[in-house]
Amino acid sequence: MNESENMRAKRNLDLVTPGERLGVIEEFQAGGGTYVEKGVIYSRALGKVIVDLERKRISVQPKTRIPPLLRKGVQILGEVQQVQDKMATIKVLSINGEKLSRPYTAVLHISYAVRGFLRSLYDALRPGDLVKAMVIGDENLPCQLTTIGRRLGVVRAYCTRCGSPLTYNRGRKILECRECGKTERRKVSEDYGAI
Amino acid sequence: MSITPQTEPLTKIKSRQMIEFLKSGKRLDGRTLTQHRNVKIEAGVIGKAEGSAQVTLGNTRVLVGVKIETGPPYSDTPNMGVLTVNAELLPLAHEVFEPGPPDENSIELARVVDRSIRESKALDLESLVIIPAKLAYVVFVDIYILNHDGNLFDASEYAAISALLNAKLPVVKVEGEEVKPTGEFKELPVRECPISVTIAKVDEALLVDPTLEEEVMASAKITITTTSTGKICAIQKSGGGAFTPQEILEAQRIARSKAEEIRSLIPGWGGRCG
Amino acid sequence: MGERKLIDENGLRVDGRRPDELRPIKMEVGLLANADGSAYIEQGKSKIIVAVYGPKEVHPKHLGLTGRAIIRCRYHMAPFSTPERKSPAPSRREIELSKIIREAFEPVIFSEYYPRSMIDIFIEVLQSDGGTRCAGITAASLALADAGIPLRDLVAACAVGKVDGQLVVDLNDVEDKEGEADMPVAYIPALNQISLLQMDGQLTEEEFAKALEMAKEACMKIYQLQKQTLKQKYVEAKEAVEKGEEA
Numbered sequence A: 001m002n003e004s005e006n007m008r009a010k011r012n013l014d015l016v017t018p019g020e021r022l023g024v025i026e027e028f029q030a031g032g033g034t035y036v037e038k039g040v041i042y043s044r045a046l047g048k049v050i051v052d053l054e055r056k057r058i059s060v061q062p063k064t065r066i067p068p069l070l071r072k073g074v075q076i077l078g079e080v081q082q083v084q085d086k087m088a089t090i091k092v093l094s095i096n097g098e099k100l101s102r103p104y105t106a107v108l109h110i111s112y113a114v115r116g117f118l119r120s121l122y123d124a125l126r127p128g129d130l131v132k133a134m135v136i137g138d139e140n141l142p143c144q145l146t147t148i149g150r151r152l153g154v155v156r157a158y159c160t161r162c163g164s165p166l167t168y169n170r171g172r173k174i175l176e177c178r179e180c181g182k183t184e185r186r187k188v189s190e191d192y193g194a195i
Numbered sequence B: 001m002s003i004t005p006q007t008e009p010l011t012k013i014k015s016r017q018m019i020e021f022l023k024s025g026k027r028l029d030g031r032t033l034t035q036h037r038n039v040k041i042e043a044g045v046i047g048k049a050e051g052s053a054q055v056t057l058g059n060t061r062v063l064v065g066v067k068i069e070t071g072p073p074y075s076d077t078p079n080m081g082v083l084t085v086n087a088e089l090l091p092l093a094h095e096v097f098e099p100g101p102p103d104e105n106s107i108e109l110a111r112v113v114d115r116s117i118r119e120s121k122a123l124d125l126e127s128l129v130i131i132p133a134k135l136a137y138v139v140f141v142d143i144y145i146l147n148h149d150g151n152l153f154d155a156s157e158y159a160a161i162s163a164l165l166n167a168k169l170p171v172v173k174v175e176g177e178e179v180k181p182t183g184e185f186k187e188l189p190v191r192e193c194p195i196s197v198t199i200a201k202v203d204e205a206l207l208v209d210p211t212l213e214e215e216v217m218a219s220a221k222i223t224i225t226t227t228s229t230g231k232i233c234a235i236q237k238s239g240g241g242a243f244t245p246q247e248i249l250e251a252q253r254i255a256r257s258k259a260e261e262i263r264s265l266i267p268g269w270g271g272r273c274g
Numbered sequence C: 001m002g003e004r005k006l007i008d009e010n011g012l013r014v015d016g017r018r019p020d021e022l023r024p025i026k027m028e029v030g031l032l033a034n035a036d037g038s039a040y041i042e043q044g045k046s047k048i049i050v051a052v053y054g055p056k057e058v059h060p061k062h063l064g065l066t067g068r069a070i071i072r073c074r075y076h077m078a079p080f081s082t083p084e085r086k087s088p089a090p091s092r093r094e095i096e097l098s099k100i101i102r103e104a105f106e107p108v109i110f111s112e113y114y115p116r117s118m119i120d121i122f123i124e125v126l127q128s129d130g131g132t133r134c135a136g137i138t139a140a141s142l143a144l145a146d147a148g149i150p151l152r153d154l155v156a157a158c159a160v161g162k163v164d165g166q167l168v169v170d171l172n173d174v175e176d177k178e179g180e181a182d183m184p185v186a187y188i189p190a191l192n193q194i195s196l197l198q199m200d201g202q203l204t205e206e207e208f209a210k211a212l213e214m215a216k217e218a219c220m221k222i223y224q225l226q227k228q229t230l231k232q233k234y235v236e237a238k239e240a241v242e243k244g245e246e247a
Helices: A003-009 B012-023 B104-119 B152-166 B212-217 B245-263 C092-105 C132-146 C173-178 C205-246
Strands: A021-024 A034-037 A040-043 A047-052 A057-062 A075-083 A087-095 A098-109 A130-137 A143-146 A153-156 A166-169 A174-177 B039-043 B051-057 B060-071 B082-089 B129-131 B135-147 B168-175 B178-187 B195-202 B205-208 B220-226 B232-238 C025-029 C037-043 C046-057 C070-077 C117-127 C156-163 C166-169 C181-188 C193-203
Touching (some): A021 A057, A075 A098, B012 B212, B039 B152, B104 B152, B104 B195, B104 C193, B129 B168, B152 B195, B152 B220, B205 B245, B245 C193, C025 C132, C092 C117, C092 C132, C117 C132, C132 C181, C166 C205, C181 C205, C193 C205
Antiparallel strands (some): A021 A040, A047 A057, A075 A087, A087 A098, A130 A153, C046 C117, C156 C166, C181 C193
């Protein structure tokens, strides 16, 4: 096949399927949604070709869904399942804001819950809480989370006595139940109540 | 449901060494790329079976027993006898084999051997019917893997054809509803000697008769069976990799010439082909 | 065998096709609401539906692999897909085909992107008239692309066989059962690799080489249809949106 002919065929915004030849590495950098095999850039998605002539980069923007991926560094929203003194399991509901059709399981170790010393994870979160966390390890099974950071931690919690949603008293740095008056302690995110 | 298997990879040192050797056209056990391991075939090792053979291919050891009974033919082939091939990956053959019902690997093995025998028309099934649609000979070929060191397809195939060539057919007579053995035996009608040759692709090299270590390193394998007249009668590509069309044609050429060598070692065939 | 003529005096086959002619093929993507990706194919009288789920969490957990996603594949025939009812329990044939179909997809799926996950491919044969493993592979490629699973290429599959001494592509049930050879092939055009190859029957060396070439050509025709089908879905979706805006 003629090289230049092939290139002319793939213009910016062209629709391509996986396996379609996009160009060669001598001319372009391989961007997202592509792969390189023996010097040739191919699409690995069904999507739109994006040719960035300034940066000499060719990529494919998927038209399909992009399957979510628990990778080091992504932020997740999850529901606390089980809490033990040292370890909690968390059902991951969304990754970087994208809702999962099926949840993944991840774990939070006590040493990654808060910056300082914590006697028990019960003092940071409880089953049923909604937490924001970040993936710090994806090599082992299940993957590990952290809630250290101002924006990370519990974003919604329920009273352990009556089950009502708790409100955050920023002044006292404590969660209060408006129904029964109980106060509770959590590792609270800056975004508490916003989700 | 078929699931991507968990295979214990070779140590880094070993896999690197294997690749280094292959670059200079050699293998870890000193063979050339197209050389078989030492092949030993012994027929008639189980007296109670109508036919049997044991094959060793290096450290791979397979025993095949043939039992022959009578029973109804299949409804879609009323004028033919019945051939049934089964394979057992015995727990004593390797620590990864677990007892239990046949898994996809043993089913694939049995079906690949079955295809070699059936498609080469090695067994003359038409002569094995006693009363059409009612009664026929049923030939059971049971493959017993005793030690697994790779290339079970070929070791099993060589043992199966050797056991069939070794088998004696118990002559029966039918009296009314009863089927009685006469106590006499005749030769089982084996008309062909199909030989399979398995070739593994490791890195870019094509290796004949892979050991277990080579199979672990291989991206894919191809098993090609040819008849004594040089026709291809069965092919199976297996493993998670792929071959280019050129590699497949090359494998086919290798398989054809290697099959000739192996065929001369099959006991009982030399006397029959003439 | 040989009782019925499978090629007539004009060189045409039992269903009127030329030796290198495919059966009529109809493909559709994204028809099952619950699946992450789905596809349907009609090739002659064979009808197959495929669903893809995942990547998702592995259950049971010990089956998971740390460096890659595992692929699970089930090829299954409906009890009503054949003239005589087929038991719904997986037969030895279905178990073998599930394995080799999974192996046909291992080289194209970027499984390393999704460690500790699994990708499920479910192939259900609703009506069988020959060539179902190949049509199943063709449809499963569409379902995988529809699910957004990163792929090196689509896999296209087609069988070549020998009937009445002549090589023909895309065998139907009669040709498969009464013919002299059947060779299903799955081809990955971008990599020029064959990821599924089986053969039964008898072929000479020359016939085999020619059959392989014919299979490649037939797969390329199917590949074009696959690409068209996938693109069509998104062109249609765009038109529907534009129409909605006008109204």
